[in-house]
Amino acid sequence: MRDAGALDPATLDADVIVVGAGPAGSCAAIVLARAGKRVVLIERGPFPGSKNMYGGVVYPRILDQLIPNWWLEAPVQRWVTRRSTMIMTDDKALTVDFRCEAWGKPPHNGATAFRPDFDAWLADKAVVAGARLICSTTVTGLLHNEAGAVSGVTTDRPDGDLTAAVVIACDGVNSFLAKQEGLYGEFDAANYTLGVKETLALPKETIDERFGVRGTDGVDIEIVGCTGGVNGGGFIYTNLDTIAVGLVLKLPKLAAQKQRPEELIATMKRHPAIAPLVEGAELKEYSAHLIPEAGISMLPTLSGNGMLLAGDAAALCLAAGIWLEGVNFAMASGMYAGEAVVEALRAQDVTVSGLAGYQRRLEATFVLKDHRKLKRAPELVLSDRVQHLYPEFVTSVAERMFRVDNPAPKPGVRRIIAQERKRVGIRRRDLAADGVAGLRSFG
Amino acid sequence: MIAVCLKWVDRRPDPARAIVVAEPDERFAGVSAADQAALEWALRQRDRVGGEVVALTVGPSAAEAILRDASAAGADRAIRIDLAFGAPSRTVATALAGVVGEASTIWCGDYSFDRGTGSVPAFLAHDLGVAQALGLVAVEFTDAGIVALRRLDGGRRERLSITRPAVLSVEGSTALLRRASLRNLLASPIIERVGAGGGHADALHPVEARPYRPRPRVLPAPAGATALDRVRSLTAAGSATAAHGETVTLEPAAAADRILAALVEWGYIP
Known part of the structure; x- marks a missing residue:
């Protein structure tokens, strides 16, 4: 469909409306405004980032293309130089700890950030480029x-x-605009997790000491097996003088177990591996937020005639165990949406085919390549075996390996593994199947 | 001309700070509910009797954000008087007086978020030599003019018939500011900028910042031989209450002395 009349700038209030001034919306607005387009960026909150639910690690490498040397000015809390994956049972914990000092120096890797700072900074870039930011305004349809x-x-x-x-809809995980346009199929609660987070205040020196970092170096700890009977995971991220402690919980299981998320966080904080890290901290905030975690299987149709979806509104969040990323996917999808719209406006065709450059860009880059590669990962990571049996199995094997049972001689590792697999109740077939699935996903 | 004075402040006041001197974080800056009510009353007055509403603020360039909002809500003109953030009330009022002299009505909020004292409207009325009606809890437009209800101590109210020109300061509960239309928000208002004329020199430079604590009221020790008597003496429990007031007619200087003597006697000042 080509309708030049409908694209006449004289008859339109703007060339592009971007709904939501989060990372996706602001990146789209930056690209469009720099291309000379009339962009209105509409934000529901009183300022970009005001919702302030986020507590995670931002990987802004994609910003190299939009804001060179972004690390010199981006408002981050700490540069993550230490990543730990903790496998936990009620009384045991096995941690794989990785440290990389280079990540604390330019061009960096990931950083913890407060979204009221980060989003406001990014939106300001769009405003400087010429976008019109309208806050405290809810798009209703x-x-x-x-x-x-x-x-x-x-x-x-x-x-x-x-x-x-x-219209580029970057209106978040529960995108009413995408639903109104029929871009989502049937709603399935199993595609979402509930992220709950406490922000706990501690003196900077205490955080440095407890987490073994200095200056603006920070820590990212991802945890499996800390969510009781509910499938999900836990996290701890260090900010300068606060830490974010939280859980992501699969919705159907949470409802079925009739457990309160704040009680599950409290249980995790009492764990012997976590309690010393949070001891004496003052609770500053508690918040909860839906996360689209089913990967590519839940992606909506990403474009309609005159409309694109980006960021969480497009369910572009990667939850693949060791990779938990969202903001970078939001920024990239926003950026590519902006580029595709510039292209479509130049061609005077904003139909689905005219906007096809968006899908093309997503397919050609990490945005959809990573999702396709890791398409089995969310199901595997949130499966009952990974969530409930494997933590017990792995930590028990570690416990047997490190236990000194003199005068009994040390048992062989293979024997321990076989005994613990049987004791925990993992079938060989399932273990092999999950191993193959894991290799296919992560290999 | 109907003027409305708006103060650009951080909407997250820190009660632990005695004096706010740092410029607000722009993300959290804005005006108080009282200032919003003042703007709404100015707009209602214009809607009823005509004229133009001029929104004013005193502050740095970042304060223009609230003027853009005021314009979007319907103000006809917007003027920023350039002055560093944190100028004392006296300086702010003088700067405003230099611009709003022609106004028939000057609307203000009765306090700002940063623990304002409501003194700017009083100083402003003084500088302009016009009537003042401060701390209004209700406003009504009648054919005869403006009738307002003023809060007094002890829960009492005073009904005022306003003679203009006047400075009126209203509480935030008196009116809810109308929601600006999207078209107005998208418009780019012209903001006039005026120099304050040396106001920078008077900016506050606190030597000590400490938490705000109300001044203690010194009371004489209660009379009475027993604890019960002393409690009765303090609270007047069990006895008929009577108003402790007197009406005197004195020259201003003598009246001031009498007021000070009474305040000392009652323990408000040492």
């Missing part, structure tokens, strides 16, 4: 032209309809 294509948005403000050639 989509406008359509006579041909049925998206032609703008309605908002909760008086006189609040706004027309544009393209």
